[in-house]
Amino acid sequence: MPPESALPETTAAEAGSGSVGEGSAAREIAIQAAGLGKVYPIFRKPQDRLKQMICRGRRKYYDEYWALRGIDLTVRKGETIAVIGRNGSGKSTFLQLVCGTLTPSLGTIAVNGRIAALLELGAGFNPEFTGRENVYLAASVLGLTTAQIDERYASIAEFAGIGDFIEQPVKLYSSGMYARLAFAVAAHVDADILIVDEILAVGDAAFTQKCMRFIHKFRETGTLFFVSHDTSQVVSLCDRAVWLENGEVREIGPAKDVCYHYVADLHSERDTSNAFRIGGSRKTPAAAAVPVQDPRDEILKSSQHRNSIEIFEFNDESPWYGVQGARIVGVELLDPQGHILPSLDGGEEVVLKVTCRAEKDLFSPIIGFYIKDRIGQNLFGDNTFLSHANAPLAVAAGQEFAARFRFQMPYLPVGDFAVVAAIAEGTQHDHIQHHWVDDALFFRVHASHVSRGLVGIPMHDIALGIEEAC
Ligand SMILES: Nc1ncnc2c1ncn2[C@@H]1O[C@H](COP(=O)(O)OP(=O)(O)OP(=O)(O)O)[C@@H](O)[C@H]1O
Numbered sequence: 126m127p128p129e130s131a132l133p134e135t136t137a138a139e140a141g142s143g144s145v146g147e148g149s150a151a152r153e154i155a156i157q158a159a160g161l162g163k164v165y166p167i168f169r170k171p172q173d174r175l176k177q178m179i180c181r182g183r184r185k186y187y188d189e190y191w192a193l194r195g196i197d198l199t200v201r202k203g204e205t206i207a208v209i210g211r212n213g214s215g216k217s218t219f220l221q222l223v224c225g226t227l228t229p230s231l232g233t234i235a236v237n238g239r240i241a242a243l244l245e246l247g248a249g250f251n252p253e254f255t256g257r258e259n260v261y262l263a264a265s266v267l268g269l270t271t272a273q274i275d276e277r278y279a280s281i282a283e284f285a286g287i288g289d290f291i292e293q294p295v296k297l298y299s300s301g302m303y304a305r306l307a308f309a310v311a312a313h314v315d316a317d318i319l320i321v322d323e324i325l326a327v328g329d330a331a332f333t334q335k336c337m338r339f340i341h342k343f344r345e346t347g348t349l350f351f352v353s354h355d356t357s358q359v360v361s362l363c364d365r366a367v368w369l370e371n372g373e374v375r376e377i378g379p380a381k382d383v384c385y386h387y388v389a390d391l392h393s394e395r396d397t398s399n400a401f402r403i404g405g406s407r408k409t410p411a412a413a414a415v416p417v418q419d420p421r422d423e424i425l426k427s428s429q430h431r432n433s434i435e436i437f438e439f440n441d442e443s444p445w446y447g448v449q450g451a452r453i454v455g456v457e458l459l460d461p462q463g464h465i466l467p468s469l470d471g472g473e474e475v476v477l478k479v480t481c482r483a484e485k486d487l488f489s490p491i492i493g494f495y496i497k498d499r500i501g502q503n504l505f506g507d508n509t510f511l512s513h514a515n516a517p518l519a520v521a522a523g524q525e526f527a528a529r530f531r532f533q534m535p536y537l538p539v540g541d542f543a544v545v546a547a548i549a550e551g552t553q554h555d556h557i558q559h560h561w562v563d564d565a566l567f568f569r570v571h572a573s574h575v576s577r578g579l580v581g582i583p584m585h586d587i588a589l590g591i592e593e594a595c
Pocket of ligand 1 (some may be wrong): 165166210212213214215216217219425
């Protein structure tokens with residue numbers, strides 16, 4: 126990180142942090158940012174950094190980069206607020222300013238109450254210390270006495286659920302184990318304000334559910350400040366959302382509205398960038414569809430409500446994250462005979478194929494997917510873990526391997542949908558995320574009889590009759 130001394134000068138009145146102030150109105154406020162900004166010096170050449178140090182501010186050898194600028198936000202006590210935005214939009218910078226791990230370059234940030242922060246890969250643990258030692262370290266930094274930590278230790282260890290690993294140095298932990306311990310500590314320090322930055326993305330499903338239960342309970346009394354790329358999580362958890370773009374606020378408002386506009390904006394950009402091709406290049410036509418069981422099938426197919434789903438090509442330029450020990454190289458929808466589908470109808474049997482390439486030797490890879498609607502709500506998803514838990518696959522570096530999920534496509538409402546695909550390695554409880562690809566495949570539903578609910582379930586039979594009186 127560039128030296129803070131190289132930053133543009135700010136006066137005490139211009140930049141700072143502190144408490145919210147006195148008075149009953151002020152006591153209702155948990156976080157208040159006014160004109161908040163953070164600037165970094167960007168040196169074009171390495172020697173410029175040295176020159177800057179030597180000339181001690183008499184000349185400027187750097188460009189200014191505003192990671193965050195002009196943020197005004199008041200968060201009331203008990204509110205749940207999310208920060209959303211693309212990569213690099215300033216979300217983490219904002220959170221770090223709230224936590225006090227960064228100092229503002231401009232404006233002020235004031236916080237009222239005890240903060241527990243779960244920052245991605247930054248819970249303040251010392252990597253050389255064991256999990257147990259870090260529990261004592263982190264909980265005492267957050268204001269607990271040793272006696273209080275002694276009293277709560279067993280419960281913290283149980284919440285983390287990492288077994289004997291708690292006696293190992295945390296540098297040996299996977300990101301999932303690290304997140305578990307960090308969350309377990311934060312859940313036990315009686316925080317007034319809980320700050321959560323993407324940490325839920327690294328845990329497995331069971332742990333995420335546990336964290337969500339805690340967060341839902343915490344919301345009843347505390348203030349939650351939440352950063353996520355998962356807009357469905359944001360909508361279900363948060364009252365309000367702040368959408369950051371290039372370090373500035375693009376929109377603040379009810380979480381549902383802001384997320385809707387945000388996702389629409391992401392999609393509109395894809396439309397023009399040709400990643401989301403409407404009527405663009407398509408795969409070869411499908412083979413004959415497998416018979417479906419819904420008795421209304423023929424009527425639906427010949428009506429204006431025909432649930433036709435247009436499928437686009439695998440999008441290999443989608444946003445992704447992961448350590449890339451394996452990569453997803455293809456996501457396709459096939460008919461049961463294995464032919465690639467350019468389109469299908471809701472209710473038909475379909476195979477979702479996710480093809481991966483191992484970049485290193487893998488043991489026990491898990492391939493999974495989610496189907497999301499246009500505002501990012503997860504409709505359904507699955508993974509290969511349970512079906513292969515007793516016979517994990519071993520894959521040599523350089524090999525391609527694939528998962529095929531065969532299912533009956535539900536009836537979908539009109540709109541755009543995306544498939545999120547992921548390849549991880551390990552177990553359901555502890556795994557390394559190799560490649561998580563958002564929006565790997567898009568499809569579009571043009572007409573539907575589904576007007577309520579997120580999906581329609583194909584019915585095996587629909588009976589209507591008069592019941593005989595007994
Ligand atoms: N120490 C630093 N020096 C220079 N630029 C920085 C520094 N820290 C962050 N930035 C820049 O500030 C911008 C905002 O970064 P930040 O990490 O807050 O974004 P973000 O929205 O959290 O991104 P992501 O979703 O990828 O986590 C980015 O362009 C980043 O490169």
